[in-house]
Amino acid sequence: MHVLVIDDESITRRVVAHTLKAMDIETLQAESGTEAIEVAREQSFALALVDINLPDMDGFTLVGELKKLPHLEGVPMVLFTARNHPGDEAAAEMVGADGFFYKPFSTQELREMVTKLTS
Numbered sequence: 001m002h003v004l005v006i007d008d009e010s011i012t013r014r015v016v017a018h019t020l021k022a023m024d025i026e027t028l029q030a031e032s033g034t035e036a037i038e039v040a041r042e043q044s045f046a047l048a049l050v051d052i053n054l055p056d057m058d059g060f061t062l063v064g065e066l067k068k069l070p071h072l073e074g075v076p077m078v079l080f081t082a083r084n085h086p087g088d089e090a091a092a093e094m095v096g097a098d099g100f101f102y103k104p105f106s107t108q109e110l111r112e113m114v115t116k117l118t119s
Contacts, residue, residue: 001118002043004028006036006062007051012103016049019107020114033057033065040066045075046118050097052081052088060095067096076117080105 001024005016008031017027028043030036033054040048048066052059063077078099079092092100099113 002026002028002045003114003118004030004036004039004043004045004048006030006033006048006054006059008032008053008055009051012051015107016110019110023111023114025114025118031055033059033062036062037065040069040072044071047114048075048077050077050079051103052079053083060091063092063095063097078113078117 003020003025005013005027007013010031013029017029020027028039028045030039033056050059050062054062059079063079066072066077076098077096078101079097080101080103081088082103089100098117101109101113
């Protein structure tokens with residue numbers, strides 16, 4: 001199983017990859033929305049973890065773009081962020097995200113979210 005991790009911060013991608021590797025889950029990684037769309041067109045994955053703050057588009061827009069790809073129908077998408085904007089969680093629901101959490105997050109929180117959405 002693969003999880004697509006989209007975040008412009010390499011440390012976040014590394015932490016997620018390390019945590020998921022311990023669960024026998026491999027990661028695909030992207031540091032921008034454009035790169036994520038390219039990866040999504042070429043690779044399959046069971047879940048996408050999408051940072052809201054990306055250099056070329058916000059995570060809300062990216063989730064909408066990924067959901068347009070027919071082969072990703074039914075693939076859960078989770079948004080996460082370090083910013084503290086009151087409407088982010090509601091906006092995540094509006095774009096069809098299957099989950100939302102804040103950075104910094106615990107590895108336990110990440111494991112629980114991934115298990116819940118890929119089981």
